[in-house]
Amino acid sequence: MAIISSRDADHPQQGTQPRKVRKESKEPLEATPDSQPQNLAAPDPLLLRVENAPKTGEDLLQPQAHPAEGQEESLRPRTLAEYIGQTELKEVLAIVIAAARSRQEPLDHLLFYGPPGLGKTTVAAALAAEMGSQFYMTTAPALESPRDIAGYLVRLKRGDVLFIDEIHRLPKVTEELLYPAMEDFRLDITIGKGRSARMTSLPLERFTLVGATTRVGALTSPLRDRFGQVQRLRFYEPDELVQIVMRTARLLNTSIDPEGAAEIAQRSRGTPRIANRLFKRVRDYAQVRGDGHISQAVAAAALELFHVDPMGLDWTDRKLLTMLVEQFGGGPVGLDTMAAVTGEDPQTIEEVYEPYLLQIGYLQRTARGRVITPAALRHLGYEAQSPLPLWS
Numbered sequence: 299m300a301i302i303s304s305r306d307a308d309h310p311q312q313g314t315q316p317r318k319v320r321k322e323s324k325e326p327l328e329a330t331p332d333s334q335p336q337n338l339a340a341p342d343p344l345l346l347r348v349e350n351a352p353k354t355g356e357d358l359l360q361p362q363a364h365p366a367e368g369q370e371e372s373l374r375p376r377t378l379a380e381y382i383g384q385t386e387l388k389e390v391l392a393i394v395i396a397a398a399r400s401r402q403e404p405l406d407h408l409l410f411y412g413p414p415g416l417g418k419t420t421v422a423a424a425l426a427a428e429m430g431s432q433f434y435m436t437t438a439p440a441l442e443s444p445r446d447i448a449g450y451l452v453r454l455k456r457g458d459v460l461f462i463d464e465i466h467r468l469p470k471v472t473e474e475l476l477y478p479a480m481e482d483f484r485l486d487i488t489i490g491k492g493r494s495a496r497m498t499s500l501p502l503e504r505f506t507l508v509g510a511t512t513r514v515g516a517l518t519s520p521l522r523d524r525f526g527q528v529q530r531l532r533f534y535e536p537d538e539l540v541q542i543v544m545r546t547a548r549l550l551n552t553s554i555d556p557e558g559a560a561e562i563a564q565r566s567r568g569t570p571r572i573a574n575r576l577f578k579r580v581r582d583y584a585q586v587r588g589d590g591h592i593s594q595a596v597a598a599a600a601l602e603l604f605h606v607d608p609m610g611l612d613w614t615d616r617k618l619l620t621m622l623v624e625q626f627g628g629g630p631v632g633l634d635t636m637a638a639v640t641g642e643d644p645q646t647i648e649e650v651y652e653p654y655l656l657q658i659g660y661l662q663r664t665a666r667g668r669v670i671t672p673a674a675l676r677h678l679g680y681e682a683q684s685p686l687p688l689w690s
């Protein structure tokens with residue numbers, strides 16, 4: 299499977315499996331599946347990490363990819379069997395794949411959504427690999443002009459997978475070209491300009507569009523409706539994150555015990571990308587301060603040094619929760635009030651912060667607003683105080 303992506307080309311490839319990579323040019327028509335790899339001479343990974351890696355606990359806990367994190371590609375599971383967790387999603391995909399294969403048809407268009415770092419890109423690439431398809435990867439903001447998307451579409455062969463990341467950010471003209479392409483496998487193009495301009499349609503092969511977004515609500519309904527399947531990725535359970543950390547340790551030849559992995563997992567906000575990032579910091583610490591082995595004590599000491607909260611809370615989570623306690627007696631408080639008081643954007647609170655706080659049971663959503671839970675109060679050290687009005 300060749301993977302053609304603009305992002306890949308920006309990162310040194312350090313995996314064991316050589317992958318074909320081509321830098322996405324302004325002329326996507328020129329990129330061909332059998333392009334030669336770029337010169338991938340990688341800078342010293344440790345140097346890269348030390349110079350560019352996020353340093354504070356806050357940065358370490360950001361779910362978005364850090365531009366300097368070059369090793370992410372090599373840690374991506376390549377197949378669904380290797381892909382840990384998301385059991386229901388994998389079950390659905392296994393059925394879809396088996397059905398498409400038995401009919402000898404390409405997969406229906408698929409949309410994956412969920413918070414950053416949960417494995418949307420990874421699952422899309424694994425899907426293409428399972429189907430034995432070519433995987434083309436791009437991101438919506440890169441598809442500025444009709445020419446960009448047309449370049450991809452005309453190149454796709456039957457069954458190929460076109461992956462568009464951040465699909466909620468598609469420019470309008472591009473999105474409109476996609477409607478007939480997705481539905482009728484047809485590319486409508488305008489030839490010429492002014493009064494002599496005329497429309498023509500080109501037939502396309504039956505390809506599969508896979509979209510990924512962190513903001514499914516921001517997709518227009520005509521676009522959303524053209525996906526045969528819309529699948530949500532959920533946060534990972536601690537035991538799944540333990541498996542992910544153990545796998546990463548194996549791939550990076552690091553000695554770790556399950557308790558050490560559990561300590562990292564616990565602080566990873568249910569997110570594999572954060573788990574892998576914390577793992578790398580702990581590995582540095584174990585090499586410098588210890589004998590290289592990651593035990594629970596080593597992981598805890600390292601993460602404390604990097605100011606990573608034991609439950610993975612960051613400054614904004616804490617601010618939201620303390621505000622609830624100190625200004626509103628624990629809630630209920632409406633989203634807009636929370637946004638006004640903390641100075642955060644309501645959408646960011648709803649899409650980035652709340653899902654994790656709800657997942658770990660630190661926040662509850664009620665009809666009258668958000669309410670803090672006793673578990674959150676204990677974590678923040680309020681337990682010694684008299685009961686809040688909410689429970690009195």
Ligand SMILES: Nc1ncnc2c1ncn2[C@@H]1O[C@H](COP(=O)(O)OP(=O)(O)OP(=O)(O)O)[C@@H](O)[C@H]1O
Pocket residue numbers: 361362363370371373374375380381382383384413414415416417418419420421463510512542570571574
């Ligand atoms: N199920 C999984 N098993 C093991 N590792 C995983 C899994 N899902 C994700 N990862 C790891 O987490 C990293 C981030 O995953 P990925 O890039 O697919 O997330 P994403 O949802 O596409 O994020 P974004 O919204 O930022 O694009 C991957 O490099 C991979 O190493």
Ligand SMILES: [Mg+2]
Pocket residue numbers: 418419420463510
């Ligand atoms: Mg992604």
